[in-house]
Amino acid sequence: MGLRDRLRRDDSAGVRRFQMRERLMSIGDDYWIEDESGQRAFKVDGKALRVRDTFVLRDAADQEAAKIQERKVRVRDTMEIERPGGNATVHKAVVGVRDRFKIDVDGGSDLSAHGNIVDHEYEIERDGDTVATVSKRWFRVRETYGVEIEPGQDEALILAVTVCVDAMTSA
Numbered sequence: 001m002g003l004r005d006r007l008r009r010d011d012s013a014g015v016r017r018f019q020m021r022e023r024l025m026s027i028g029d030d031y032w033i034e035d036e037s038g039q040r041a042f043k044v045d046g047k048a049l050r051v052r053d054t055f056v057l058r059d060a061a062d063q064e065a066a067k068i069q070e071r072k073v074r075v076r077d078t079m080e081i082e083r084p085g086g087n088a089t090v091h092k093a094v095v096g097v098r099d100r101f102k103i104d105v106d107g108g109s110d111l112s113a114h115g116n117i118v119d120h121e122y123e124i125e126r127d128g129d130t131v132a133t134v135s136k137r138w139f140r141v142r143e144t145y146g147v148e149i150e151p152g153q154d155e156a157l158i159l160a161v162t163v164c165v166d167a168m169t170s171a
Contacts, residue, residue: 014151018042020162021143033159042156044163053079053167057160065156068163079164081157088157090164099169103161111161117169120145124158132158 017036033042040060047054053070071078077092086106093100099118103111111131115122124132131153136145149158 016149018147020145066160068160077168081160092168101165
């Protein structure tokens with residue numbers, strides 16, 4: 001079942017859906033994030049030959065929506081998201097066998113990601129409310145997963161967070 005099949009069965013008003021690729025490529029590879037209609041919505045531009053992981057999230061008009069960089073000097077795994085709307089920092093918190101992520105958003109409410117992160121089955125929450133759901137179950141293609149974003153959310157921020165989580169768990 002693909003994302004379009006899921007759309008026909010589940011018509012949640014205002015929810016935006018995106019198709020992501022698992023990070024099986026190396027730094028320097030680029031890939032497109034497609035929306036529910038199969039249109040290219042954002043491009044993840046991996047920057048090669050850098051000391052730390054660096055990605056640039058660009059919108060369909062090739063404008064930079066966010067710059068994502070790994071922070072090497074921290075005790076915990078951390079990535080910084082730099083955006084015109086305000087920066088965010090993604091921290092990995094290992095609790096037992098499950099990973100959790102805390103996302104500090106400058107000038108806004110913080111986010112958290114929890115669930116089965118490695119298998120791309122998790123939720124992103126703000127103040128206890130789910131703002132996005134990430135799942136592989138919607139696809140037959142092995143290296144693909146989907147992101148459903150609730151109405152009124154900053155899509156570029158949520159997608160940048162999923163890129164961070166993917167980069168921090170596949171390293």
